[in-house]
Amino acid sequence: MRGSGTPRQFSTQLAVIGSGIAGFAASIFAVNRQIATAQVGNTGALAYTTGYLDLIGKRGGAVVVDPWQALASLRESEPKHPLSRLDAGDIRQAFTEFTDFLGACGLAYSAPGTGNLTALTPAGTLKQTLCMPATMTAGPRALAADAPCVIVDFKGLKGFSGAELVANLRQRWPQLTTQRIVFPGMERGEIYPEVMARALEVAATREQLAAALRAVAGTARLIGLPAILGMHRPDQVRAELERLTGREIFEIPTMPPSVPGIRLRELMQQVLPQKGVTLIPQQRVTALSFEGDGATLALCDAFGPIRVHAQAVILATGRFLSGGLEAHPAGIREHLLDLPVTQPADRADWYRARYTDPRGHPINSAGIEIDDSFRPLTGEGRRYHERLFAAGVILAHQDWIRGRSGAGIAIATAFKAVTEAERFLAGRQAMVPGAPPLQCH
Amino acid sequence: MSSDATTLETEVLIIGGGVTGAGIMRDLALRGIHSLLIDKRDLCAGASGGNHGLLHSGARYVSTDPDAAIECRKENALLKRLVPQCIETADGLFVAVQGDDPEFADRFPALCQHAGIDCGELTPAEARRLEPVLSEKLFKAYRVPDATIDPFHLAMLNVDHARLLNGSHYRPHTEVLRFEVAAGEIRAAICHDHLHQRRLTIRARQFVNAGGAWAMNIARLAACADVHLLYAKGTILVSNDRLAQRVINRLRPPGDGDILVPGGTVSLLGTTSTRVEDLEQVAPTAEEIDRNIHEGAAMIPALAGARYIRAFSRVRPLLQTSGATDRAATRGFALLDHASQGVDNFCTITGGKLTTFRLMAERTADLVARRLGNDRAGLTATVPLPDDEASSWADPVAAQKRWHHDRDPDDMILCECEMVPQSAIEQVFANSPDIEKERTIDLIALRTRAGKGPCQGSFCGIRIGSYLYDRGYYRDATGLAHLRDFLDERFKGQRSVIWGPQAAQMELAEALHCGLLGLDTLEDE
Numbered sequence: 001m002r003g004s005g006t007p008r009q010f011s012t013q014l015a016v017i018g019s020g021i022a023g024f025a026a027s028i029f030a031v032n033r034q035i036a037t038a039q040v041g042n043t044g045a046l047a048y049t050t051g052y053l054d055l056i057g058k059r060g061g062a063v064v065v066d067p068w069q070a071l072a073s074l075r076e077s078e079p080k081h082p083l084s085r086l087d088a089g090d091i092r093q094a095f096t097e098f099t100d101f102l103g104a105c106g107l108a109y110s111a112p113g114t115g116n117l118t119a120l121t122p123a124g125t126l127k128q129t130l131c132m133p134a135t136m137t138a139g140p141r142a143l144a145a146d147a148p149c150v151i152v153d154f155k156g157l158k159g160f161s162g163a164e165l166v167a168n169l170r171q172r173w174p175q176l177t178t179q180r181i182v183f184p185g186m187e188r189g190e191i192y193p194e195v196m197a198r199a200l201e202v203a204a205t206r207e208q209l210a211a212a213l214r215a216v217a218g219t220a221r222l223i224g225l226p227a228i229l230g231m232h233r234p235d236q237v238r239a240e241l242e243r244l245t246g247r248e249i250f251e252i253p254t255m256p257p258s259v260p261g262i263r264l265r266e267l268m269q270q271v272l273p274q275k276g277v278t279l280i281p282q283q284r285v286t287a288l289s290f291e292g293d294g295a296t297l298a299l300c301d302a303f304g305p306i307r308v309h310a311q312a313v314i315l316a317t318g319r320f321l322s323g324g325l326e327a328h329p330a331g332i333r334e335h336l337l338d339l340p341v342t343q344p345a346d347r348a349d350w351y352r353a354r355y356t357d358p359r360g361h362p363i364n365s366a367g368i369e370i371d372d373s374f375r376p377l378t379g380e381g382r383r384y385h386e387r388l389f390a391a392g393v394i395l396a397h398q399d400w401i402r403g404r405s406g407a408g409i410a411i412a413t414a415f416k417a418v419t420e421a422e423r424f425l426a427g428r429q430a431m432v433p434g435a436p437p438l439q440c441h
Numbered sequence: 442m443s444s445d446a447t448t449l450e451t452e453v454l455i456i457g458g459g460v461t462g463a464g465i466m467r468d469l470a471l472r473g474i475h476s477l478l479i480d481k482r483d484l485c486a487g488a489s490g491g492n493h494g495l496l497h498s499g500a501r502y503v504s505t506d507p508d509a510a511i512e513c514r515k516e517n518a519l520l521k522r523l524v525p526q527c528i529e530t531a532d533g534l535f536v537a538v539q540g541d542d543p544e545f546a547d548r549f550p551a552l553c554q555h556a557g558i559d560c561g562e563l564t565p566a567e568a569r570r571l572e573p574v575l576s577e578k579l580f581k582a583y584r585v586p587d588a589t590i591d592p593f594h595l596a597m598l599n600v601d602h603a604r605l606l607n608g609s610h611y612r613p614h615t616e617v618l619r620f621e622v623a624a625g626e627i628r629a630a631i632c633h634d635h636l637h638q639r640r641l642t643i644r645a646r647q648f649v650n651a652g653g654a655w656a657m658n659i660a661r662l663a664a665c666a667d668v669h670l671l672y673a674k675g676t677i678l679v680s681n682d683r684l685a686q687r688v689i690n691r692l693r694p695p696g697d698g699d700i701l702v703p704g705g706t707v708s709l710l711g712t713t714s715t716r717v718e719d720l721e722q723v724a725p726t727a728e729e730i731d732r733n734i735h736e737g738a739a740m741i742p743a744l745a746g747a748r749y750i751r752a753f754s755r756v757r758p759l760l761q762t763s764g765a766t767d768r769a770a771t772r773g774f775a776l777l778d779h780a781s782q783g784v785d786n787f788c789t790i791t792g793g794k795l796t797t798f799r800l801m802a803e804r805t806a807d808l809v810a811r812r813l814g815n816d817r818a819g820l821t822a823t824v825p826l827p828d829d830e831a832s833s834w835a836d837p838v839a840a841q842k843r844w845h846h847d848r849d850p851d852d853m854i855l856c857e858c859e860m861v862p863q864s865a866i867e868q869v870f871a872n873s874p875d876i877e878k879e880r881t882i883d884l885i886a887l888r889t890r891a892g893k894g895p896c897q898g899s900f901c902g903i904r905i906g907s908y909l910y911d912r913g914y915y916r917d918a919t920g921l922a923h924l925r926d927f928l929d930e931r932f933k934g935q936r937s938v939i940w941g942p943q944a945a946q947m948e949l950a951e952a953l954h955c956g957l958l959g960l961d962t963l964e965d966e
Contacts, residue, residue: 048949050957061962123903123921125959158853159903164910168918189850255903256953320944321952327944329731348727351939355932356925356954356961363944364951401948401956 007298007305010278012038013425014418015297015308017285017336018316018324019043022392022410024268025094026314028101029418031275035425038278038308040285040299043265045322050253051136051227051260052119053095053109053411056083057128057404061358064128066115067408068092080397082413083405085372091408094415099131105271107263108134108235118143120252122160122226124168127404133260135227135234138250142222148175150220151252152213154183156191159255160226179216184208196228197259200237210244217247227251227259231266280306284323288313288336290385311428312421315368315376316392316414324394325367332366334394339368340379342396360402367396373420374413386424389417448642451477451610453809454630456617456659457651458482459489460592461790463599463611464802464821465649465809470606471824472810472817477609477643479632481616483887484596487653489795491755493677493702493709495688496520496588497796498533500560503552504545504694509773510556513796517586520799523825527595531703533587533688534568535560538739539578541693546581549692553585560585572685574741587688589702592795597888598826601872605827615641620648620663626786627663647809648787654720654758656791665782668789669761672720674754676729677711678938681748681895684708684741691740698736701744706894710737710744717756725752725937748942750895751934760792774801778808786812855908856901858894863908865889880914882906882927898931899950903958918963925960 016026019041030037055067056074064070068088075084083091095112102109109131110117116128120139132140142149151162162178169176183196184205199205213223229251230237242249253260272279280301287298297308317324317336325341326333327350332343343366344350350363368390369377376384391413393400400406453469455462458480466478480486499513521528537546553560561584568582569575575582603609614635621629627648632641652659660668683703691699702709713729730752738745760775774793779785790805803819810817852862869888870880882905885891891905892898906924909915915923928950939947955961 048952058962063962121958123906123958125921125963127957127959156851156853158855159900159907161907161910163913164907164915164920167910167916168921170917190853253957255900256949319948321948323945327940329940346727347940351932351936353724353933353936355929355936355951358961360961361951401951402961404956406952406956 005304007307009307011309012036013311015310015313022316022414025411025414040280043281046265047257047261049261051133052129053131053407054404055130055408082395091412094412124165135238135251138248148220149222151178151224181212193254193259197231200230213245222248226254312387314417315390360399364399374417391417450644453647454645455649458484459653460798461801462651463596464798466603467599468802468806468821470603470609471820478611479615483613488755489592494589495702496590498585498587499558500585514558516797527591529589533585535583535690535692537581537692538576574743650789654756665779671759672717673757674715674717675712676725676754678749678752680708681750698733723754725754749938752937753934855904856891859890861889861891882923
């Protein structure tokens with residue numbers, strides 16, 4: 001029965017709380033450093049990512065072409081911004097490690113470059129991002145070259161309109177056209193990207209789709225599709241469709257929940273346990289306490305209560321969507337430890353009058369405070385606990401939405417938090433020889 | 442109508458597209474009189490669209506304004522018969538909770554009886570059986586024939602019927618700038634057409650000012666100084682769920698947070714009342730929100746923890762009488778013929794309330810018809826409003842019923858909260874007024890339930906935009922600018938109630954609209 005009985009006990013060196021990009025990045029960095037790790041937290045919000053990994057795409061409402069240069073100016077104007085507290089070399093290494101890991105697990109990504117890539121959105125607008133899935137990279141190249149290209153959309157797929165893409169890109173991309181086709185076996189009614197992606201894991205569907213694409217491609221050298229090219233082996237699905245159609249093919253993200261986000265989630269859930277991570281992905285930690293010799297996470301799954309004992313903890317619980325922060329009428333609170341949250345003085349100041357104000361809303365910069373080792377601070381400005389670190393968009397003094405820097409903050413701060421946790425663990429290990437390995441009592 | 446596009450002619454120009462203006466248009470049409478109805482924004486943009494949608498039994502006014510109570514009681518009965526398609530006969534309760542004045546509660550049935558309003562006492566246990574959300578601290582409860590009415594649907598039906606009857610015409614986005622007056626008569630209204638950004642002259646024999654809260658300003662354009670209004674700002678919250686089946690009123694003299702009205706799948710909690718001077722800049726404040734919830738929770742404790750999806754404020758025009766407080770100011774209406782102001786073909790109708798719109802329209806039409814030498818009697822008390830296919834998409838219940846009935850798997854639902862399919866959009870376009878040449882997201886938002894559910898347009902706005910691109914109605918970046926403007930407009934209603942799950946919803950919406958699509962920086966892309 002849920003919540004009753006003797007808790008199952010796990011011991012580990014590092015516990016990561018949160019299963020968004022920051023949480024998964026932390027586990028990847030920990031795995032790469034041979035740190036025994038347990039990761040806990042609901043993965044819901046990951047499906048809302050597009051697959052693009054932004055570092056800094058906008059500053060003060062203006063397009064950022066070179067995020068590394070923007071980082072330097074950010075350091076000047078916003079020293080409290082989490083990215084301002086990190087070394088540029090570390091940020092680059094964090095992106096490299098993260099994308100290499102995904103690539104090695106079968107989800108190829110472009111490596112972080114010297115500048116941003118110009119990425120396509122489903123509305124036909126453009127955005128700047130640092131890395132993208134290999135399935136998407138041909139689109140920006142074709143845009144830059146004004147290559148003859150057809151966007152193919154599907155009868156029954158809502159919210160993805162080739163006509164909309166063409167209407168909004170026509171001036172920059174005169175050779176862009178669009179065609180609508182029926183997805184093989186889905187002739188009637190509404191169809192969904194996730195279902196289409198899983199259908200394309202089947203060879204016969206790929207052949208039928210390729211035939212339909214060939215029929216409408218005309219003189220186009222490239223074919224742009226919504227992000228539906230398979231769930232587990234998108235690079236192979238793409239390669240095969242390219243072979244069958246004789247055209248270069250690329251994906252464009254769809255409205256969330258999107259296939260590229262689900263790919264990331266499914267990949268992590270499959271790979272991390274293989275790498276030795278204790279992954280408890282669908283449960284929320286209900287309590288976190290610190291004793292003399294470690295921290296204890298309390299949670300429950302379908303089989304009953306669980307206790308995870310860890311030497312160090314990374315809090316990567318996200319903002320309101322993931323539940324790390326809670327907005328109450330009386331103020332914003334941190335969910336797990338009630339850490340003090342830096343926030344506007346009054347609820348009336350949370351949001352500006354205009355929703356799409358390019359300056360962003362003050363509530364977006366609310367969050368928890370940390371010291372230079374990324375340990376959360378108490379109201380008095382002291383470390384909450386030497387074993388506690390924090391990463392991701394729960395940190396104060398950043399607006400990841402207006403800055404187009406969500407993945408960047410997640411990956412870079414996770415890298416820093418793991419580095420600091422590793423240093424802490426190494427210090428403990430030096431004092432107490434033979435630190436406990438991962439055990440299940 | 443003149444062939445010159447910038448000059449229009451009609452028998453009667455009605456200024457103000459609230460329910461009263463729409464009602465006057467239909468009333469005149471039933472007497473064979475042609476009219477043109479204009480609004481500087483669109484139907485029900487003022488107080489007509491910014492209220493609970495309550496069809497008063499009259500019981501609310503029995504202690505403060507017995508005459509208004511009697512008017513309400515009569516109109517309530519009439520409208521239930523004549524426009525059942527816009528009304529949900531929900532019934533109403535008046536409840537007193539610990540701390541409320543027991544003497545007032547005891548006097549209530551007699552006051553109702555005096556106004557002829559049906560009022561039956563319930564035991565607290567009976568009341569709580571009917572509405573389990575009621576507080577345990579309830580000590581008195583009465584049942585009255587309150588109901589709810591959809592003002593948008595109502596206005597559209599009136600306008601459509603007038604069009605069908607004699608080609609009377611409705612024109613949104615048309616604002617009066619000044620009047621041409623000669624020999625004691627208005628000859629023309631000089632207007633600005635906001636949609637096409639051009640000047641428009643409208644000639645008519647009679648001019649009617651149904652400007653609601655703006656009536657005093659409009660009257661002054663004709664040098665009429667006899668309209669005296671007070672402006673009371675009211676703030677109302679909309680909950681994510683329907684919390685009660687009936688209208689629930691606090692049994693005490695009118696005050697803040699004293700009424701919860703069901704509206705389809707949601708409930709509306711109101712109302713604070715604050716005197717304001719500025720008619721244009723009204724938005725809910727955190728303080729008004731908190732006060733409504735605090736007061737409402739005394740009656741219905743669940744309101745304290747409920748999820749709210751939006752809040753809105755509108756200005757009610759109250760007729761100025763010396764010495765009275767805003768709450769006690771008359772809810773009656775005034776029809777001014779302006780004869781004392783040296784203008785013979787102009788009148789102003791203002792004050793009143795949604796429940797009495799038909800009566801207000803009838804009195805106004807009586808005057809206008811008399812002045813035109815038309816002696817036909819008003820028919821709105823006897824002729825029911827015919828149904829109209831397109832406007833039923835504005836009705837939450839009818840829309841869902843129709844979708845289930847006509848279910849075609851290829852007719853995809855674009856607004857999933859409120860079940861608005863593609864076919865609804867085509868139908869709205871086919872039936873929209875001629876001026877609306879543009880097929881925009883805004884038009885869909887006004888004339889269907891799209892964007893009015895829990896997601897407040899976050900997702901359906903994008904889907905509807907894509908659909909309009911697919912159909913070729915948008916061919917450039919205009920569609921994205923319209924999408925942005927639509928979302929900015931919806932946000933005005935959300936802004937003051939974003940906490941709890943709404944904050945999560947907002948984070949997701951902003952990530953999508955700004956982070957991905959870049960709607961916050963459209964111009965410089």
